[in-house]
Amino acid sequence: MQRRDFLRLLGTGAALGVMMPFAEVLAAGSVTMPGNTGANGRVVVIGGGMAGTTVAKYLRLWGGTGVQVTLVEPNPTYISNIFSNKVLTGERTLTQLSYKYGTLTSKYGVKLITKSVTAIDYVSQQVTLNDGSKLPYDRLVIAPGVAFDALPMSGTAAAQAKVVHAWQAGAQTTSLQAQIKAMTKADTFILTIPAKPYRCPPGPYERACVVADYLTRTAKTKGAKVVVLDANPGIQAEVENFTYAFNNIHKNITYVPNASISSIDANTGTVNTSAGAFKGKVVNAIPPHRAGKIITDNPSLANVGGRWAGVNVLSYESALSNIHVIGDAAATTQPKAGHVANAEAKVCADAIVHLLRGEAVNPSPMTNSACYTPITNKTASWLSVVYRYDPVTGTMLPTGNGVTESSGINKDNHDEMLKWFSSLMADTFA
Numbered sequence: 350m351q352r353r354d355f356l357r358l359l360g361t362g363a364a365l366g367v368m369m370p371f372a373e374v375l376a377a378g379s380v381t382m383p384g385n386t387g388a389n390g391r392v393v394v395i396g397g398g399m400a401g402t403t404v405a406k407y408l409r410l411w412g413g414t415g416v417q418v419t420l421v422e423p424n425p426t427y428i429s430n431i432f433s434n435k436v437l438t439g440e441r442t443l444t445q446l447s448y449k450y451g452t453l454t455s456k457y458g459v460k461l462i463t464k465s466v467t468a469i470d471y472v473s474q475q476v477t478l479n480d481g482s483k484l485p486y487d488r489l490v491i492a493p494g495v496a497f498d499a500l501p502m503s504g505t506a507a508a509q510a511k512v513v514h515a516w517q518a519g520a521q522t523t524s525l526q527a528q529i530k531a532m533t534k535a536d537t538f539i540l541t542i543p544a545k546p547y548r549c550p551p552g553p554y555e556r557a558c559v560v561a562d563y564l565t566r567t568a569k570t571k572g573a574k575v576v577v578l579d580a581n582p583g584i585q586a587e588v589e590n591f592t593y594a595f596n597n598i599h600k601n602i603t604y605v606p607n608a609s610i611s612s613i614d615a616n617t618g619t620v621n622t623s624a625g626a627f628k629g630k631v632v633n634a635i636p637p638h639r640a641g642k643i644i645t646d647n648p649s650l651a652n653v654g655g656r657w658a659g660v661n662v663l664s665y666e667s668a669l670s671n672i673h674v675i676g677d678a679a680a681t682t683q684p685k686a687g688h689v690a691n692a693e694a695k696v697c698a699d700a701i702v703h704l705l706r707g708e709a710v711n712p713s714p715m716t717n718s719a720c721y722t723p724i725t726n727k728t729a730s731w732l733s734v735v736y737r738y739d740p741v742t743g744t745m746l747p748t749g750n751g752v753t754e755s756s757g758i759n760k761d762n763h764d765e766m767l768k769w770f771s772s773l774m775a776d777t778f779a
């Protein structure tokens with residue numbers, strides 16, 4: 350399969366090995382909704398991010414009117430993390446990355462509840478919302494994304510408030526953008542990367558590149574430096590492209606592997622690590638991740654190191670019956686990425702529709718991930734990988750040559766990246 354085919358196949362489910370007997374996506378904006386397909390039941394989805402919104406949409410699109418889907422999400426607007434690194438450099442605004450749930454309700458008949466889930470009773474099969482009300486389910490899909498560990502930090506409250514991760518697009522992104530804008534050519538931007546697994550493996554290296562690019566392009570900051578403190582032993586994705594970019598395109602980047610944080614002094618901007626102490630004007634510290642709180646509150650769900658939810662990747666059913674976990678919160682062999690969250694959601698939706706009909710699930714699902722990475726404001730690289738279910742290990746394994754990265758960093762990739770992003774977000778929210 351060619352990389353360009355991913356764009357074409359995003360909306361069809363065909364790339365996933367998913368059967369589509371009752372639904373047909375004709376084109377963006379033109380959808381034939383099925384009637385009752387024989388799948389009947391109440392499905393509650395927790396979290397309206399990349400995974401939860403996609404599963405809600407495709408449950409209706411493939412399951413039909415007998416599948417009553419309720420999406421519970423506290424925020425009326427979803428802000429995409431994807432492309433949020435470009436907000437830091439002023440190339441995008443958070444408003445441009447904001448998505449509403451109107452189409453999900455009007456076009457697909459998903460019921461939206463703008464609240465959060467505070468508890469799950471898996472015996473009586475109901476969830477409790479933050480207003481105390483209860484919502485019963487036949488199948489529950491949990492897609493809460495990630496939560497972040499607290500970092501070992503000292504300093505005044507005001508100084509500590511400036512040390513942000515901006516790894517969940519929103520107010521912290523705005524704060525970090527302002528701090529970068531206030532830098533001068535004598536300043537250093539420190540970016541810390543947690544040990545894997547974290548969401549979007551290429552994302553931190555991408556951030557280092559676009560910030561370094563911005564600092565060099567801007568007269569006031571030309572000469573400013575970027576120091577990347579990576580808790581991992583090496584670059585975690587697109588090794589060749591990022592190594593090339595750090596050595597040849599952004600010579601103002603210093604990359605330091607094996608740099609686990611022991612403490613941060615927010616007053617002085619000093620980051621103490623296993624690879625030494627580093628001082629910066631701006632400290633952008635990305636903490637270690639774990640699954641969203643609604644998962645880690647339930648030890649039976651957070652059964653992988655107490656941090657992530659183990660799932661059967663044929664259906665994304667967790668250790669608890671009738672409860673599925675998708676997206677970043679699930680522990681699988683696939684990366685924690687928006688494109689993968691979208692793909693997992695379709696496999697999960699297809700499986701639930703079959704289960705509600707009393708049928709077997711697809712025994713050989715496929716998923717794919719195509720990730721584009723801006724290296725400058727005009728160029729990008731990419732990686733792509735297709736996963737197939739391996740019955741021997743019970744995991745999703747890369748097919749063919751495994752993860753492929755682009756053989757160059759160029760403008761064509763940047764142009765294609767814009768199309769890829771539009772397709773992915775349309776497949777999720779439109």
Ligand SMILES: Cc1cc2nc3c(=O)[nH]c(=O)nc-3n(C[C@H](O)[C@H](O)[C@H](O)COP(=O)(O)OP(=O)(O)OC[C@H]3O[C@@H](n4cnc5c(N)ncnc54)[C@H](O)[C@@H]3O)c2cc1C
Binds near residue numbers: 720
């Ligand atoms: C800077 C950056 C760049 C990235 N770039 C890319 C990229 O180029 N390509 C790519 O594929 N991925 C990228 N990603 C990763 C991508 O954003 C995530 O992998 C993706 O958002 C995961 O989807 P999710 O649905 O699991 O979680 P999220 O999208 O985070 O959604 C989780 C949702 O659950 C809701 N929620 C949480 N708890 C509850 C609760 N108790 N009740 C109700 N709702 C709840 C939250 O409000 C949120 O809306 C990037 C990430 C970052 C930070």
